[in-house]
Amino acid sequence: MTANRIDTVLTSPVPERGPRIVEAVEDQWFEKKSARVQGQALGQALIAFANAEGGTIVVGVHGQTVEGMNRQGLKRINELRQASIDHTVPPVRFGCTETECVNAEGGSDVLLVFRVDPGERVHEMKNGDTFLRVGDESRKLNFSQRQELEFDKGQAQYDGMAVAGGHSISDLNKKLLENYREKTGAESAKGILHARSLLTRDGALTNAGYLLFGKHPQQQFPEAYIRVLRYMATERGTGAQLNLYDDGDVKIEGPIPYAIQDAAELIERWAPKRRSLDEAGLFTGTDIVPKDAWREGLVNAAIHRSYSLAGDHIRVEIFPDRIEIESPGRFPGLIDPSKPLEISRFARNPRIARVCADLRIGQELGEGIKRIFEEMRRVGLTDPVYRQGTGSVKLRLEAVARLSAEVANRLPRGSQAVLDLLRGAAMPMGTGEVADALGISRPSATNRLQALRAEGLVEWNGKSKKDPRAAWMLAKLG
Structure with a gap:
């Protein structure tokens, strides 16, 4: 179940709502809790979502049973509503609503729906324990993981700040925004912008909202573009020896979803290929670097780059034997770039990550690096290489066979x-x-x-x- 599907489920006809929630698969942005959940356990889930990209918790479902909350009584419901104040430091911000349903006995009932905002700092339990949402789990962090999260929370919320320049919803691409509204099943564009924290609490458009849906975000973020370069030789060369094709330098602008799509189409045309026989016995061009690998790298770069760093942009360099993707911003906190498969899930831009997942632009985020490795290994190529500079990370995908x-x-x-x-x-x-x-x-x-x-x-x-x-x-x- 993709992240946006829960919104559709929660607005489905009341008789269908309970069974559809039962069938819904828990993921990075969605969790189900029994009506008997204790406030402390709910607090841990609230913290895990707030420390990641936010999400939705539905209380009143256990296994295959729609329990509902009416039997719990008003006092019990109020205790759960107060779980953030009673158990989390600082209190996690969320909205709690009651949604109608039909319980397992056929009676009219309600479920509690907690919509958790991404936190601006690290949240913890009152005993000091810290949790982070990873896939369908709320994982307890050790000291170094907690420290890593602390280091990055300061810059993680740039995408949640109000965009400068006085931009508003009227400055957004209506076609793109309407497409997003339809995919999420939201009743209104403004409603989904609020639900995904793309508007501040004061109703101002955030940096993430403008980068994702602005008609031309580069007016406010001039370096928020993807530059694709194509070289004739395996080395770049310099000056008169520059190995760049005449038409091999293209700057791609626009809102993030369109920029990713346009860049992917161009890279696919320019990506190095070799001629080989297909199943029909015809010679066709076959990518020497797997498409799924470089596409995942491109998506990761666009979603996780540091948009607060002015003066730099994403670069995709295409050589006859490899593809290199470089994006502004370093890996989070204490991460060792020589061990990329050990990188824990953390989104520098949680709002951008959530919307891109809704739009099915990327796979389950956090699995991106793992998927790149799997795709390269699947076709027998050497592992991807990440190199971290003073202000950027470069991914190198090389068409070199692994050791026999x-x-x-x-x-x-x-x-x-x-x-x-x-x-x-x-x-x-x-x-x-x-x-x-x-x-x-x-x-x-x-x-x-x-x-x-x-x-x-x-x-x-x-x-x-x-x-x-x-x-x-x-x-x-x-």
Whole structure:
């Protein structure tokens, strides 16, 4: 069940409402709770959603049974409404409404619907425990995870600030906004803007709302565009030796959904291909970098870039042997870019992430990096490489085959990770740097590097064994 479907379910005919909620699958933005849930347990769920991108909690459903809330009585309902004040610090902001339903016994009843806003700071229980919504779970965070969340909450809410320049709903693309309203099943455009926190509590349009639905957001955010570049050779070159095609530099503007769509269409035309026989026995162009991999990278860049950083934009560079995607903003908090699969789910722009999920632009966000790895591995290519600079993150998707099973069996475990690290490095790396980047001991790094050298896959440059400037790099082919 996609995130926007819960809104449609909650506005369905009353006799159908309960059964449809029972069938609804819990996800990043939706959870069901029994009518007997305790205030403390509800508080944990409220915190988890507030610390992520917000969401909806329906109380009064247990398993396959529509319990309803009438039997619980007014005192019990009020206790749940006060769960935020009684159990969370600072109190989580939410709206609570009662929606009619038919309970399991056929009687008229109500469910409690909590709509949780993304928090502006980290929320915790009164005992100090902190939770984060990850997929369909409310996960308790350890100290370092909590610290990471603290570091990033300050910049996470830029998309929730009121947009400057006096822009209002009248400045939005009506066709795009109406399409979104239809997909979510909302009764009005203004209603869904409020529901997705795209309007402030004072009714002002947020940065996220303008970036997503503005007629031309670049009037207020001149660097909020995607630049696609296409090169003739595997190196960029400079000056007179610049390897850029004459028509190979295109700037794509517009609201985020349109920009992603237009950029994807252009990349698909320009992406490097090889001719191969299809099932019909005809020669067709086949992407050498999987489409699903670079598309997920593009979507992640547009959703998670730092829009508060002026003076930079998203760049997609297409080479004959690879695609590189660079976006402004670093990984959240304490994240180690050399271990991208360990990155926990956290959206810098929670409102933008939620709307893009509603529009089915991206898959389950937070699974994006994992999916990129899976797509590359599925076709036998080396793992994606992330490199973090002072103010940006670059993703490199290279059409280089992973080590064959025969070679991999001869090498120490973890040798592929060393190759991937050197492939993505901006310059040669010393043994100690390789060890630190991969979180292994220096002897382990030496063992893997020497084995790769014996296979002719890497080279060592140094004047002597004790040369402090000695470094490793990929072997030159040919």
